[in-house]
Amino acid sequence: MSERSTVGLVAAASRGDERAWDELVRRYTPLVLSVIRSHGLDRADAADVNQTVWLRAVEHLGRLRESNALPAWLITTTRRECYRLLRLGRRIQPFDPYDDSAGGHVGARLLVDPVTPDEDLLRAERQQALREAFAQLPPRCRELLALLTADPPVSYREAGARLGIPVGSVGPTQARCLHKLRNCPALAPFVRARPTGEDSGGDRDAAVAASR
Amino acid sequence: MQPWPPAADDALLAELRAARQGCDPVPEEFLAAARAAFGWRSVDAELALAELTFDSACDPEPAGLTRSTGSARTLTFRAGAVVVEVEVTPSGVVGQLSPARGGRVTARTSAGPYEEVPVDAVGYFSMTAPPAGPVQLCARTTEYAVATAWVSLR
Numbered sequence: 001m002s003e004r005s006t007v008g009l010v011a012a013a014s015r016g017d018e019r020a021w022d023e024l025v026r027r028y029t030p031l032v033l034s035v036i037r038s039h040g041l042d043r044a045d046a047a048d049v050n051q052t053v054w055l056r057a058v059e060h061l062g063r064l065r066e067s068n069a070l071p072a073w074l075i076t077t078t079r080r081e082c083y084r085l086l087r088l089g090r091r092i093q094p095f096d097p098y099d100d101s102a103g104g105h106v107g108a109r110l111l112v113d114p115v116t117p118d119e120d121l122l123r124a125e126r127q128q129a130l131r132e133a134f135a136q137l138p139p140r141c142r143e144l145l146a147l148l149t150a151d152p153p154v155s156y157r158e159a160g161a162r163l164g165i166p167v168g169s170v171g172p173t174q175a176r177c178l179h180k181l182r183n184c185p186a187l188a189p190f191v192r193a194r195p196t197g198e199d200s201g202g203d204r205d206a207a208v209a210a211s212r
Numbered sequence: 213m214q215p216w217p218p219a220a221d222d223a224l225l226a227e228l229r230a231a232r233q234g235c236d237p238v239p240e241e242f243l244a245a246a247r248a249a250f251g252w253r254s255v256d257a258e259l260a261l262a263e264l265t266f267d268s269a270c271d272p273e274p275a276g277l278t279r280s281t282g283s284a285r286t287l288t289f290r291a292g293a294v295v296v297e298v299e300v301t302p303s304g305v306v307g308q309l310s311p312a313r314g315g316r317v318t319a320r321t322s323a324g325p326y327e328e329v330p331v332d333a334v335g336y337f338s339m340t341a342p343p344a345g346p347v348q349l350c351a352r353t354t355e356y357a358v359a360t361a362w363v364s365l366r
Contacts (some may be wrong), residue, residue, distance in 0.1 A: 018250055025246040029238050030258040037312070044344070048364050050242045051255075051322055052346040059261055085364060087270040088285075089285035126216065127231035134228065149229035178221050181228065192216040 006132075007068055014061035027053065027132075031071060032078050034124035037081035045089070049081045064167070075121070104126070109131050133184035141177035148174060220325070248322065259350055259359040262289035262296050289349075289360040296351060296358065300365050305342055307349070309335040315353030321345055322362075342366055 006027070013018035032053055056077060057064070064070050134142065143163055147154040160167040178196045181187075218224050266288035271284065289296040295310040307317065312335030319327045321343055331337045342365040349360045 002320045013250070016253065021250040021253075022247055025243060029246050031241055033242060047241065047245065048345050051245045051249065054246040054362060055252060055322060055346055055348075058249050058253045059361070082365075084267060087366070088364065130217075130228055130231040134232070145225075145228060146232075149225060149232050151229075151233055153229075172227075173350055175221055178224050182217050182224060187217055190216060191213070206337050207340070 005136075006070060007065060010061060010065040010070055014065050022057075028071065028074055028128075031124060031128050032074055034122060035075055035078040036082060038121055039079075039086065041076060041082060041085060045082075045085045047107055049078060049085060052081050052118050053078050071125070075125075122190075129187050129190050130181075133186040136184055136186060137180055140173075141180060144170070144173055145181070245322070252322070256350060256357075256359060259352075259357050260291040260294070262291035262294065262358040264288070264358045264363055265290045265360040283363075287363065287365075289358075291356075291358045294356050294358050296349065296360055298339050298349070298360075298365075300342065303341060305339040305365065307339070309337070309351055309353065311335070311355075313353035313355050315351060318352075319348045320348055320350070 009020045009024050013024060032050055036049055064073055147159040156170040157167050160170045267285045285300045289321045298305055298307040309331055314333055315331045317329055317331055317337045319323050319339055327339050328335050329339055346362040347365045348362050351358050
């Protein structure tokens with residue numbers, strides 16, 4: 001399962017496995033970048049934050065391998081470093097951290113839209129989780145869903161022909177594969193139950209909201 | 213708030229499509245920098261990591277302390293009982309190790325070391341203005357050896 005695989009990669013990288021590290025970089029740099037983009041840094045600052053975050057991650061591998069802590073750690077660290085560089089950009093004019101006008105100014109630059117960045121971040125996390133869940137599906141499901149989500153999408157008829165399954169079975173197979181995808185443990189941290197039911201995702205949502 | 217993942221297959225398929233296609237491309241330089249960071253793993257395994265615990269650029273001053281004067285930026289790093297305090301001005305970096313011990317401090321970027329200076333008897337050291345990008349200071353004294361967390365000093 002995906003938690004294990006990320007945890008396994010972190011553990012392997014902390015023992016010196018460079019290929020495991022490269023896979024972590026491939027998997028999570030889009031996440032780091034999505035956080036950076038939500039802060040509106042210029043490209044040089046963005047590159048500095050990205051480099052800082054990964055240099056720190058190397059030093060924290062040993063502490064991050066006990067649980068699936070890496071994604072959350074990357075998000076927190078990236079946000080922190082974005083904030084630092086945004087503040088630094090204003091250092092030519094000394095600022096007073098207790099001065100509301102200065103803080104308001106930085107705040108305006110930090111969050112151009114007070115709502116959007118968090119939504120972007122949540123969407124980025126969910127998309128990352130979906131990609132991980134997809135990677136955990138049986139090969140047959142991956143093949144079918146890859147065809148059906150291709151750009152441009154492939155018709156049931158053509159998907160069936162390519163995979164050698166009767167066109168009448170494509171729909172039911174898609175439904176079974178999406179069911180597997182929906183229940184993949186990789187999505188568990190992001191599940192938000194119906195408001196009327198057991199809200200298993202509420203704690204996390206609250207925690208995420210509180211951390212931001 | 214809508215439940216997630218969506219219960220409708222069409223909606224889930226659409227999200228999967230967006231996830232598989234929609235992620236913005238990551239510039240190769242970002243990937244390269246991230247991969248290269250691994251090169252610093254255990255380069256100095258004997259150095260204890262001193263975490264960044266205060267940065268006047270973005271943290272409120274601790275209660276009871278007077279704000280540093282002028283445009284200096286101050287940072288504090290801690291590794292157990294060892295504290296590295298650094299003040300960055302346009303003209304350079306001055307720092308102090310505590311407890312004060314003689315030794316040497318090396319500064320490096322991700323490309324490698326760029327400066328090495330002595331630490332005096334009361335723990336002070338002085339360096340030139342830092343380059344852009346993340347920097348790490350490695351302090352080796354007669355009694356301890358620490359590396360600060362990577363951070364952009366300017």
